[in-house]
Amino acid sequence: MFPGIHIPEEGLAPFSDGEPWAVVVPGNPAPIAVGTTMMSSTEALKAGLRGKALRISHYYRDTLWESSENCYVPNAGFFEDVVVADPALLSSLQTSDSREDDSSVGQGNVENENMTDVNDFDEISPVLESDLTKDSVVATEASEQITTAMTDLQMEKDSGLESNVDSQPLLSVEEVDSLMDKCLLQSLHGTVKDKDLPIPGSTLWSGYVLPCRPSGVTLDIKKSSYKKLSKWLQSKSTTGLISVKEDKHKKEVMLVSINRNHLDYTSFKPEKKKVEKNDQSTKSVTSEVQLHKLLEVAELYKPSVHVNPIFSAVGADTGKLYSAPEASQIVFAYVENGKLVKEVDKSKVILDSTLCDALFKGAIKKGLMYPTEIHKKDLGQTFINRMQAHYRVTRGTDSVVRKGSLKPIQIMTERRQGNKKVTKLSGLESYLLDPEALASELQKKFACSTTVAELPGKKGLEVLVQGGVIDDLARHLVDQYGISKRYIEILDKTKK
Structure with a gap:
């Protein structure tokens, strides 16, 4: 967000x-996140330097980082839960600061200023460095206005940030369990609304x-008696406080409902003070929602008994899956190795016995020439x-x-008794969509009743939506879940 950006005296280009752009902790040059700007400098100025500045693509210790076998830590300032100033850089700064007493007022406590939870961006003001423009000269009137405006909006707390990581008390397993339950009840009373359910x-x-959680306290579920989030939520479900179910596609426990008449809920007195929201957590939630909506479909091919000799001849693995360009490269590599390109006509390939069998054996009718x-x-x-x-x-x-070709989602509208229309959706599972969750979402969006039923004579579920909303449903799948129109089949049986 623009209000949380720390601007150097020379301003931004x-x-x-x-x-x-990259996000760094003051005092540590190594990025903790990377992203792209969401508006230009001119648009930012028109908006009063409010709103979203960056769309975060990747950050320290996210799922992509942890999926790497050998994760590279840039310097000694990067810890598991905390990123602080680079000690090597800090020592050199302290040496130069000892010579200039006046300039040490805002830099003498660099370590404390930067010892901040990576997931708590409300308590730091990140510095942005552009790889493309940090060497350019600010020479226009617009850039001068941006620099002045952003400096004026710089939060006063930038100079007085204090981290209490060192002073954080060590919690026992019982205390962690109790704190987790307290934070859950606080969230159920405050931020978790029934309209938001189900929630992963x-x-x-x-x-x-x-x-x-209390300010300055790190809450790690691995240090609790449950060790795993799913076990903790299931234990709360056993007591009747909440109801959970496992998403069969994501293999993740989801919060389905809340028993607001439960004794634990009614007896808990939520704190009236304003709960400090975590900017990075909000970004993570938003990123997860956006990420969940992104869909990628790739057509792959596995070598069959017909083409296995071609793959073996070029030393390719016959057990893996290949994209269409990769498969084409295999057969052209075989042609090149065997020098099968026709000399008099370079656009033709001569078929030797192996290549001819791979392409046509079993496909040519008996009696016809290969x-x-x-x-x-x-x-x-x-x-x-x-x-x-x-x-x-x-x-x-x-x-x-999955094996085979990807079948499209079918959206069909038909008439029922009383000339009423109903719209059916089927084939959602192939696109990693939960029919029950989608039915609940459509019920709220179109203000109509929805049901989920088993497909007659087939494997899978279909969503039934009251009314003729066939076009709206197709548009919703395209806009909200990234499903291409080529994967949506529309059938309107109400038209004569």
Whole structure:
């Protein structure tokens, strides 16, 4: 957010929308996050330097970072839960600061200023460094106005930040359990609304429970008696305080409902003070929601018995999946190794016995002659058609690979008794969409009744939406879940 950006005295150079920037902790030059600007400097000035400055793409210790086998830590200032000033840089600064007493007023406590939880961006003012424009000269009137305005908006607390990480008390297992329960009840009373349900367990923890913890206290579920978030939520479900279920696609426990008549809920007195919200947690929740809406569909191919000899001849693995360009490269590599390109016509490929069997064995009717050559433009597609089709669907951090071709989502409207219309959705599971969660969402969006039923004679579920909302449903799937129109089949049986 623009109000949380620390601006150096020389100001920031002009920038445009979509530029890559880095976020660093003061006193430590290594980035803790990277992202892209969400507006240009001109637009930022018109908006009064309010609103979102960066769209965070990757941050220290996120899922992408932890998925690496050998995670690289930039310097000694990066800890598991805290990023502080680089000790090597800090020592050099302290040496120079001892020579200039007047300039040490705002720098003498650099370590305390920067010893801040990586996930608590409300308590720090990050410094942004542009890889593209940090060496450019601020020479325009617009850049001078931006510098002046952003400096005026710089929060006064930048110069007085204090971290209490060193003074944080060590909590016992029982105290961690008690604090987790207290934060859960505080969030259920304050920020968790029934209209937001169902909520994934990870979102509940990062976006609602953690912001309710006392200031300066790190809450780590691994230090509790439960060790895992799912076990903790299931234990709360056993007591009747909440109701949870496991998402069969994401393999994650989700909060489904809250028993607000439960004794633990009614007897708890929530704190009236304003709960400090965690900017980074909010960003994480937003990023997770946006990430969950991103859909990627990849068509893949597995070598079959027909083409296995070609893969073996070039030393390629016959057990893995290949994209269409990768499969084409395999067969063209075989052609190149065997020097099968026709000399008199470079656009033709001579078929030796192995390549001919791979492309046409079993596909040519008996009595017909096998071809002796093939055009280059037809070679790749013919080769791919002889492989086993697969597809991979990725939504956020979830990914699944299935055999066969991807069938589209079918949206069908038909009439029921009394000339009433009903719209049916089927095939959602192939796109990693939960029919029950989507039904609840559509009920609120279109203000109509929805039900989930098993597909007659087929495996899977279908969502029934009251009314003829076929176009609105298709638009919702495209806009909110990134499903391409090519994967949506519309059938309106109400039209004559």
